[in-house]
Amino acid sequence: MTDMRVAVLGTGYVGLSTGICLAEIGHNVICIDIDERKINKLKERKSPIYEPGLEELLIKNSSTGRLTFTTSHPYALNHADIIIIAVGTPQSDNGRADLSFLEQAAKDLAEHIIRDSIVVVKSTVPVGTNEYLKQLLLGQLKNKVEIKMVSNPEFLRQGSAIQDTLKADRIIIGSDDAGASEKIQEMYRPLNVPFLLTDVRSAEMIKYASNAFLATKISFINGIANLCEAVGADVEDVANGMGYDKRIGSAFLKAGIGYGGSCFPKDVKALLHTSREKGVPFSLLEETIAINDHQQELLVGKAQKRLGELKGKKIAMLGLSFKPETDDMREAPSIKIARALTAAEAKVAAYDPVASGNARKVIGEIITYVDSALEAAKGADALFIVTEWEEFRQLEFEALLDVMKQRIIFDGRNCLDEAALQECGPIEYYPVGRPAVILRRDD
Ligand SMILES: NC(=O)c1ccc[n+]([C@@H]2O[C@H](COP(=O)([O-])OP(=O)(O)OC[C@H]3O[C@@H](n4cnc5c(N)ncnc54)[C@H](O)[C@@H]3O)[C@@H](O)[C@H]2O)c1
Incomplete structure (x- = not known):
């Protein structure tokens, strides 16, 4: 494998962990963010977030020169032929994913890409967004270059982001272009993680389906917990007993005051929004949300x-x-x-x-x-x-x-x-x- 030149757009939990880990496996990575304070801190080799193990790898890879930080899109894009988008996709008022950061990122790319590139969308995005972004990008490109798109959703968990990236369960690569898919597999190959190759829409859906399933598992055990309190049973023993069953598995069967964080709440709501938009009822998700609200x-x-x-x-x-x-x-x-x-x-x-x-x-x-x-x-x-x-x-x-x-x-x-x-x-x-x-x- 030859080391690759990668630009990562957005140095939040996902972008920063990804950039650092790609540098750790030998690539030349430049991370871009519009937040000047964040970038200044990173240039001083200090992590803007609390994440175990992250600062050590930040220091190590910055000192080899394989990992650098900038607020300048032209400077970074001049450097890279793989561009990973990891900007936020927060929830908008009606539960829909807010794509404004992504749209701005696409505009930034259209303005400054100067060579043929593969654009990898790592942000969690509703099905169809990769195609929408590609159209947006192509419609505004300043230079005559070829753009290939790859959907590569992220599954890391905050609190173990570095370990999760280096030892992921799987890497999903969704693309309609065999060459682009092969190049992204090559980029990740040193991680020695199984790949699942699929089309773009299925890749986008895998992320939402995974998070909605995990959130539902949590709400399910919380529903059982509330029943346990009413009938005098012990949910810890119940969850333990269920978890021994390989078809169920013991993970995410911890009763408590519900899920939170930057992903589960917004991703379940965004999937529910898609189901309503398409006229395909999915009331299980409504119940997942209702139980969680009650638990909190x-x-x-x-x-x-x-x-x-x-x-x-x-x-x-x-x-x-x-x-x-x-x-x-x-x-x-x-x-x-x-x-x-x-x-x-x-x-x-x-x-x-x-x-x-x-x-x-x-x-x-x-x-x-x-x-x-x-x-x-x-x-x-x-x-x-x-x-x-x-x-x-x-x-x-x-x-x-x-x-x-x-x-x-x-x-x-x-x-x-x-x-x-x-x-x-x-x-x-x-x-x-x-x-x-x-x-x-x-x-
Ligand atoms: N946080 C997680 O645990 C997690 C896990 C898996 C997937 N995801 C998904 O990954 C995406 C990113 O999540 P996050 O938690 O890292 O977000 P975050 O809010 O921590 O970071 C996003 C970063 O992007 C920057 N940004 C915004 N617009 C930009 C632009 N045009 N150019 C460069 N930088 C820009 C912001 O300043 C910010 O630093 C989301 O879609 C999220 O759903 C998150």
């Missing part, structure tokens, strides 16, 4: 039931990011919980190991941000576990409970060790999909 409010409802009116009560919230090992706050359940608690005039003190800065921008000053779990717990009537950071499993609960006003824990992620908690009893412990218990120290 679960802890507040439970607290109201236990504590009565929340006005003036103090709640300690542990965790703000939508999942552990990331500082990303997009669609994090903590947002809804914080707003519901403060609407009920509760006082909230929140602690997160890395996401408080981003949380301030989204939730604002309606809650207090503190620097430790212990500080959050001071004088609290209840403790909410909102994100399952490992740090929370390891907390000194003895000390924490001692500073609380009432020894009540609502564990929204079923992540605490009941046996260990018992040693710090008495505690009222409310997990999800399992009976609430009063944990007492053994006599």
